[in-house]
Amino acid sequence: MAWQRKVLRVDLTRGTSRVEPLNMEWANAYIGERGLGTKYLSENMDPKADALGPDNVLIFATGPLTGTMASTSGRYAVLCKGPLTNAIACSNSGGKFGAEMKFAGYDLIILQGRSEKPVYLHIVDDEVEILPADALWGKGVWFTEDWIKNHHGNPNLKVASIGEAGENLVRYACVVNDLHRAAGRSGVGAVMGSKNLKAIACHGTKGVRVDDPKRFMAVVKETHKKLAESGGRKELTKVGTNAMIDVMQEWGGLPTRNFQEVQFEGTGKINPEAAVTPNAHGHVNLITNKACFGCTIACGRIAHIDKEHFTVVNRKEYWHASGGLEYETAYALGPVVGVDDIDALTFANFMMNEHGMDPISFGVTLAAAMEMYEMGVLTREHTDGVELKFGNAEALAVMAEKTGKGEGFGKELGMGSMRLTAKYGHPELFMGVKGQEFAGYDSRALQGMGLGYATSNRGACHLKHDVFGEDMEDISGNNKAQPVKDSQDRVAMIDSTGLCLFTTAGWGVEDFVAQLDAACEGSWTKERCLESGERTWTLERMFNMRAGLTGADDSLPKRLLEDPAPSGNAKGKVAELGKMLPEYYAVRGWTTEGMPTNETLNRLAL
């Protein structure tokens, strides 16, 4: 119950597929989605394998609560070794694909090997076909979804696909489903591209059952109510995640112009207020909000670009509505590149979705290129004649499209910031960890966030821990190790259920536990669930250690460790990683070099 107890294993090299039973021992230890996917990945590949080679394994994983009436039950994760970090990659997504995959009867889809020619997977319940994707190769995500639905005459198909960025092995290419929801980070789309797999299209009619339906419905009624009444939830529904841009601006934690500054003068032009205010032509950016599968929050934004804006004035094909700005896209296509033109940001975001790229990594890579351009390291000769200065909205729009399509300087931007800055002799300008770029929070102004970034198993990420409260209560690096560790384990558990992290706006651990306990057989306690989260975290860490990473990779850029924040609440402060990291290793039960001790591994049955 809750799990479908089936795994679909596809061998792309041989062009075959087979169904195998879900390992319930692993499901009981790792719950599902992120945790269970990590276990399957660890058991199915050598972490030393080339991330873009055929020996990497790509896993689509749902959780036990995916496809149930629990709020936000649409989530699935994509796991593999990441080409940006050479560490474990685990990116989750909403939309409707994840639930559909579960309705077709599969908890996990494991993709191995590499197809000789471009293919896509077509799944309707038990029927699984590997079909040629020649008509789709070289096309974007939006074309691909439409084509597949039309080709099969089945509007009920849900599609997860890669755009040209995934095909071109852009190191931060994503897997996009339902047009504008994405397993966004760490380059999982490039791995899909390296396997010559264009898309997975899925329709299911089997449904999902739970262990104790009566109790589950009673629990869900309560959790729905709790979430509905939460102030944080109301804010997410009404304003969306971009409410954060005003908070970070005020706080002084908004990374600006490649982290040279922590406040941006142009937030008023790209914040939620700007999105609902008519411009000179009477155009309003935001149209409506939208939910993912099963979600009673609906934080997603649907927006459109002013028809008279330079990005689309002669391009009618981009006049329609699509996914709008969320906080991370607004930050990475805005302050960090110094741009304050909301239509240019929205256009760049459309490019990210259509061509399948992570806007965070793209934006921060472009920011590093802009800094090098302003230093004179890069010139117009490198940049196809584009004036690559901070604040140039045209440069943002042009480079977003070039990177997506793999044209000109876009190919260089597709390497990601670490490789790009190294190539041009300025590795210190890479703003990220383990090869992955930072999200929109500055480590000098949010110390626990900095520790979380440094220790995140998939490279810099804001979604693998949750210490906003602690960071804003105490701006120093004191007492951050324990809450970072605890929240990392908690988030790993939540990510493993099949539900969305944003429900924590209204729910505590006990709410996830109550829903799991009613849906799944056996007894699910808070202790068991949190231990499962810690087990997942530690297994991810062990994957990385086996891949060749060490404690030395738990680092932050020199800029954040040595150059004080120039303004805001943290003015004069640097990231206190040197103090926090040893404390963190100690509370984790790891050696001073950051290796989990045998005692810790035994305690977690690893």
Place this chain on the structure above:
Amino acid sequence: MQKSLLIDPDKCTSCLQCEMACSFEHEGVFNPARSRIKIFEFEHGKRAVPYTCTQCAEAWCLHACPVEALVRNKTTGAVEVRDEICVGCKVCTIACPFGTVNYNPDSGKVIKCDLCGGDPQCAAACPTEAITYVDSAWTGYERMQAWAVKTDTKAATA
């Protein structure tokens, strides 16, 4: 008082809680493929429209059924399928001008909205009140009121 489902597409976020609630009520499983109500999305999610049976007073499906498996529930006004009589001939699915009667290949019977016997679970599950269950005689009440409030007779006579 007879009640009807009132659908306001402007409020729909396309979360599909209604489809899950419907399938759970009728099949005991969360399965949008077997829901009697369906959400349609247009233009990358710009619009989402819930669609289900309107319980016609002169029901095409009911008249078309050759075995009288479709029966009016006098309390709720809903046209219900009697599974023990339905032979799965699908004539009703052809007769319905709106497409809201459909065949379930798993059971060999047709399925349609039956208003859950007077407590429609789609409306109960909807988090945004895009689907509500109201007095049949006044489904237009809110819309009338919205126009009424805009009416300014003073401006015309001043």
